[in-house]
Amino acid sequence: MGKQTPLYDKHVVMGAKMVDFGGWDMPLRYGSQIDEHHQVRTDAGMFDVSHMSVVDFTGPDTREFLRKIFANNVDRLTTPGKALYTCMLKEDGNVLDDLIVYYMDENWFRVVFNAATHDKDLAWVQEQAKSFSLEIIEPPNMAMIAVQGPNARVKAGAVFDEPVRSEIASLAPFTAAYFGDLFISRTGYTGEDGFEIILPVSQANDVWRALYGEGVQPIGLAARDTLRLEAGMNLYGSDMDESTSPLESGLGWTVAWDPEGRDFIGRGALEKIRSAGTTKKLVGLILEEKGVLRDHQKVIVNGLDDGEITSGGFSPTLQKSIAFARVSKDIGGTCKVEIRGKHVLATVVKLPFVRNGKPV
């Protein structure tokens, strides 16, 4: 048995199929995964993401430290509550994790790391922090609930009393703030509007129950995966990892090259990769025949292996199978994918596949 979130009993009572995810027992789906997906695209759904790692960096050297360990530049964060998406790289330029960092104040930044990478991330930042004056703290007894969908903000707001209800309604995209004990950000991993709420464990069940009372349905990891895939969002461990750089993972836009003097970890290696020219890139594929694209299937161009699918699945919005694939930089408009020994046709597209609930 793995680790359990504070909402574990809720998932079991709601009939979830539980699976291991990064050492946690998490809900895969409660009923139909496709229905859950549509629920988020058309109304509102909630996800237990309490397995994510919330880590606070505090102290006078915090900004300087984060400028060093993140490929994106925290100097872009100057307004309290503002969030930034970034990769954390190794010296070789490959990806240790991807994360969101929030600016709280000049002596306090909050980071949300992935769940499965928790131990290595903490070991890494503690090692790197040795020559800096800062503290690395994991706030204890925290839960995290994401509410996503076109009606997510209104339905989540209904759970709270005034003035919080009005205040969270005016929270700008990609920002966060404290409302009493609740840290609420207008972020997510579905391509829909919504919030992610970090809250004390003691309140998690009440908030979950209240959201359910507003018609917000529980959504499992399976639909979370197809939602983020349609939205063109990478999954650490599938689309990038310690053997790939952001430049060949569709994440070049997250690397802040300027100013040139900012010597972040991995910069030297990335500059070499950039000047030599990358040979691979991450693209979207839409399967034009029946079947389902799945992780690690081979991509074939002109009869030769050209790369592989990093994340694949069935898109309920497009009613077709879609995938991300790492392929040659000069791939054309179509390719073949090997599915169960057969070569089937796929179209190469730009990401995302779906925006605001509609096919792009």
Added chain:
Amino acid sequence: MSNVPAELKYTKSHEWVSVDGDVATVGITDHAQDLLGDMVFIELPDVGATFSKGDDCAVVESVKAASDVYSPVSGEVVEVNEDLADSPESVNNDAYTAWLFKIKLSDASEVDEMLDAATYSGVAADDSH
């Protein structure tokens, strides 16, 4: 607990069979559809194809995985459920009305070797843990 109708026969690989004269109707069990999740497409055999017991003869592809369906008996396919092309989800809605194909038995004694409902329920229960 998944639904296991008493009047049907079963295989360990989660197919069900209903026999009418010398024709067997074949589908996948409620337990199988529950494990696989939402069906997204189903590849059926050709009418006229012949299979031996245990041959892979169809594929059910769900959001989770593509799974082979094995012919529970030997014989010739005489009809396939064309409706599944447009509505693979009917297997999720009712696995026992959403049959896959009908096969003319070449050896009726093979049906007697299949599992009864009580035995299959035990197989499905073990499989869930």
